[in-house]
Amino acid sequence: MFDTAGVKPLIEVKGLKMYFPITAGVFRSHVGDVKAVDDVSFTIFEGETLGLVGESGCGKSTCGRAILRLYEPTAGSVVIDGQDVLGADQGLLRRMRPKMQMVFQDPQASLNPRMTVAAIIGEPLDEHTTLSKAEKLARIYELMDQVGLNRDFANRYPHEFSGGQRQRIGIARALALNPKFIVCDEPIAALDVSIQAQVVNLLEELQDRLGLTYLFISHDLSMVRHIADRVAVMYLGQIIELSPRDAIYAEPLHPYTQALLSAVPEPDPEAEKTRRRIILTGDVPSPANPPKGCNFCTRCPKVMDICRVEEPRLTEIRPGRFVSCHLYDETAGATAAPGATPSNNNTAIQQGE
């Protein structure tokens, strides 16, 4: 749907790993890791929205936070606009912060209850600019106009607002420094449906106006279909499918994606009658102890013997469509070697649709 030939990648994530250590015993010895994000690689192009979906606990939010280095990732590299985020020291990282911002899931918790709206939106300006008081106030008012907040609210406190308004404050704060890239960490999950549409439309409008790039983390598949250009599906810390939006919704390739999409209700009653749900059995395995071979092999309806032995790689089986599944090994065999590394795939991603 968009031509990626002339668009340069803004964010390149390679082999990102975020392990949380498990310690036990009197001496806090290291007995294992929770592999929240396990070897994730993707690219986001400028002006694009990448939707990141998956069930709760699969590592979506951790992935988003690790990209902005709110956690210290275990391994991997993140390059935003040509600058390495993970290798930067604290001073350089601080200077890079204006470029990348975040909108948080819970608008109540992400605003300091003791600060006024003006102080909250003005905080990034205090930190990174040397504007005078009047200029700062003018910028705050401009931002409030941009996200559709009444200027008179500047003196109020977060508890005096509704959820949607609070999320607008959070968005205004993220926009204050003219970022290029915003991680939206389930920005609509805590809002009711009518407000969800408002906030998503606001995000889209701002993207058109300001040329923003989003990583849109969500578990709401229909909302992702609405806003995202490409969709990455995560399961147990790994990306199992990465495809352009229309392709993935029309024809999901990975059995997990198929199951996930079959759970989305159809608004059309005729189509709903024929909708066949794929019901997965069992629970998600613990990320501290993922199964051998494919992560999904314990629940996959199309499981084969090889799945329990060998871990599949994320390979491009059709132009722009990446799947990590042994089902497509034969078709993929011609185009990609079985041992293809994720970095090889990354260069291939840039070919786009």
Next chain:
Amino acid sequence: MTDTSSTAVKIRPPRSQWWDVWDQFKTHKGALIGLTIFVIILAAIFIGPLIWDMAPTYVDLRARNKGFSLAHPFGTDQLGRDILARMLAGGKVSIAVGLTAMGLSIVLGTFIGVLAGYFKRLEGPLMRLTDLFLALPLLPLLLLMVTLFRDPLSKSFGPEGGIFLLIVTAIGATSWMQTARIVRGEVLAIKEREFVLAARSIGTPAHRMVMRHVLPNVLSPIMVSATLGIASAIITESALSFLGLGFPPDFPTWGRLLFDAVDQMQLYPARVILPGLAISLTVLSVNYIGDGLRDALDPRIRGR
């Protein structure tokens, strides 16, 4: 749109938070009464001696153990010293000791609590230090401090100044542990809130993170322990004076007056009641002020 609306509705520029705090403080009746009483006590202590200019240490042996009279409105003690003058002079010392020692212990406790809560690496050593101080036997420690430092301090700061410094430091240094523990716990909880993560994503450095996001949110427990701290500092000072470790015997403080009068409590109850009342009133009014201030500083309670 902005043109018409900005002329029609006058937009208030962000005004200082402290006006909102004062507006809310005014609605708290107990706090207002407490503030009034505290101001009256302060005024009496600082302006009173100018009006009632009898020396608190003047001994008039012919006027011993007198009751209330025009010459001695609060009576005289067993040495014929005027109790009103002694109470005014004693109040100055007691309140100064209470406020300073409380300030010291709050600053110390908050500092250690915030460091221990915010920086994971410091938590172990600092909290063990706190435990160590909690385990110290207080009175022997104070006794040691007084015997060691009384003379050098008296030499360099004068007898009263030296003792004042010593007592304030002694009380401050032995009462910060509760505050440190409470603050650490609160900081640990605040640190995990999303707005701190949001500030990190903005690039706020640690010291401003503490000042802007953490401290304002742990203000309530600090305020509570501060108001309680004044009371316990005044009482500890009295106990020290009673044990002969505090100010010299002829130097009046509220605690001293109280303990001097205890011997003859049954004969002259007023001499116990008056300084006791002064201590209680001060402590109570400070508690109410702290209560009102805590409410006023919380924007969620404000305006309700």
